[in-house]
Amino acid sequence: MLRAVGTVTSLCWRAGPGLAVSQLAVTVVGGLLPAGTVWVTKLLIDTLATGRPDHVLLPVGGLTAIGLVSGVLPQLIMYLRAESERRLDRLMQDRLYTAVNRFQGLSRFENPAFLDGLRLATQASGSMLAPITSGLFDIGRNAITLVSLLAALAVLSPLMAGLVALAAIPALVARMSLEKRRMMMIAGQSTSIRRQIFYSSLITDVQAAKEVRLFGLGGFLKDRMFGELATVQASERRLDRREALTQSLLAALSAAVSGVGLIWAVYAAVDGRLTLGDVTAFAAAVAGTQGALISVVENVANARQALSLFGYHEQVTSLPDDLPPPCRSTEGPAAMLPALRRGIELRDVWFRYDESHPWVLRGVDLTIPHGASVALVGLNGAGKSTLIKLLCRFYDPSRGAILWDGVDLRAVPPAELRARMGVLFQDYMSYDLTAAENIGVGEIEALSDRVRIQAAAGMADVHEIVEALPRGYDTLLSRIFFGDEEEDDAQTGVLLSGGQWQRLALARTMVREQRDLLILDEPSSGLDAQAEYEMHRRLREHRMGRTSLLVSHRLGSVRDADLIVVLGDGRIVEQGTHDDLMAAGGGYSQLFEVQARGYREDAGVQ
C-alpha cells in the first residue's frame, strides 16, 4: 500500500510539480480555516459579552477575511484538482497502453484473469485515482483541521478532546473493514460483469444483429444479462445494508459523545468556569472535530479503495512480456534475424494453448524450403492456424523448436521476425479507416505512399473497387463516426461486402512487398468463383520463387504448390506434390476426389 502511495505521489509530481506545490499551499490554508473561524468567533462573542463594542473591529475583520478565503478556496482547489487529474490521466493511459503494447504474444489476451485485471486497470484513470491524489491533500487538510480543532478543544476541556479522538477509532476500523469487503466483492464480481458485458454487447452489436433478430435471441440474451446483473446487484445490496447499519451506529456514537460534552459545557458555564464564547467555541469545535474525523476516515477508506484499483494498474504495467526475452540460439547468439536463405524448419514441435488444454500439435517435423510454395491442408481443427501463429511467434512451442535458417525463433526479438513476414490471417481485421489506410497500415511507412498502396490493391484485385468508391482511396470504410446530419450523405462513408473486405486485407498483406515469408490463411474463402480463380492465378504468379505458406480448404487452389502438407490431428500425415499425393491414394487424394466429384456432379458430369 505504502509503495503504491509512493508511486502515485511520484506520478502526481511528474504530472506537474507546480500544481502539486499549489495544492499543498491551499491544503494548509484550507485546513486552518475552521479552527480560525471557531477562535475568532469566540473572541467576537467574548468581546461583546465584556461590553466593549469598540474592540470588535478586529474579530469582525478577521471573520470577513476568513469568509472571503473560504469562498474562493474551493474554486481554486477544484481547478487545481481537475487539471492535475487530467495530466495524471494522460500519464496513466500512456503507462498502461505502453505496457499492453509491450506484450508480444497472444496468451495474455486469452487469459480471463489478465483480462479482468486489464478491465479494472483501464478504470484507474486520473479521476478514479482522485481519492489518492486529491485525497492525500484532503486527508492533510482535514488532519490539520482536526489537530487545530482538537487543540482548541483541549484548551477548553482536555477530557472532551480525548473522548472525541477515542470515538474515532471504531469508525476508522469499521470503515476499513467495509472497504476491504467492497474490494473483495468487486474482485468476486468480475466473471459476472464480463458475462453481463458479453450479453449486452451481443444485443447492441451490429455483427450479431442479424442472427439475434433471425433467431429471436433478444429476450433470451436480455434475460441472461439481467441474471448476471441481479447477481452483481445482490452482493452490492448486501454490502450497502451492512454499511448503512454500521454508519448509523457510528453516527449514534458521535451524537452521544457530543450530547455528553454539551451537557458538561452548559453546567461549566452555569458554574462560571466557561464564558459564553467558550461554550459557543466548544460546541463548534466538537461538531467540527467530529466532522473532520469522519472526513479523514472517509478519505482514508476511499484512498484505500482507489489504491486497490491502482494495484491492478500496477499489476498490468509491471508484467513482463509473455514471451521470454531472446535467448541464445542453438547455433550461437543471434541478435538479428538473417534474410532467409535455406528455409524454415519445425523440429518436433509440440504445442498446447494451456497446461489444461489437449495437445494441438503433436511432434510436427516440417521444412519449408527457401523459395518454395508450401500448402497446408487438413480438416477443421487440425491445427493449421495454430501452426501459423507459432511461425509468427505469438506463442512458443511447448516442446521442440522452430528454426529460421538454423536460428531458433526464440533467439530473436519477435518484432524482427514479424518484419520479415507478410501474413493474411483467416480472421483478418476490417478497420474503420479509409480504404488507403486499410491497406497502408500493413506497412506503416507506406501509409502516405499512394503509389505503393495502389500497387498492393492491384495485386489483390481490389484497385477498381476502391477507385469506384465515392472518394476513391480516401473513402472512409465505416458509418460509425458520423452524426445525424451526415447520415444520408453517401460521400461520408461506405460499407464493403465480405469478399471486398477480404481483398482489401490481402492488399494490406501485399503492401509489405518483398518479405522473406508470405503466409496466407484461407485468402479466398469469401470470394466468388470468378474472383477466387483470378486471385489464385495472381497469387500463383506472386508466390513463384518466393517462400510462401498457403492454407486452403479448396484443394484445387493448392495443387500447383511445390509441397503439399496434410495435417491431421496435430500431426503431419502426408506430404509431397499433388501428383505424389494423388498417386499415394491417401487422405489427400480422397478429399480431392470428393471435392472434384462435387464439381462434376454440379456440372452434370458422371
Ligand SMILES: Nc1ncnc2c1ncn2[C@@H]1O[C@H](COP(=O)(O)OP(=O)(O)OP(=O)(O)O)[C@@H](O)[C@H]1O
Ligand atoms: N486460442 C485458443 N485457445 C485454446 N484452444 C484453441 C485456441 N485456438 C485454437 N484452439 C484449438 O486448437 C485446435 C486447432 O485449431 P486451429 O484453429 O489451429 O485449427 P485449423 O486447422 O486452423 O482449423 P480450421 O480449418 O477450422 O481453420 C482446435 O481444437 C481449437 O479448438
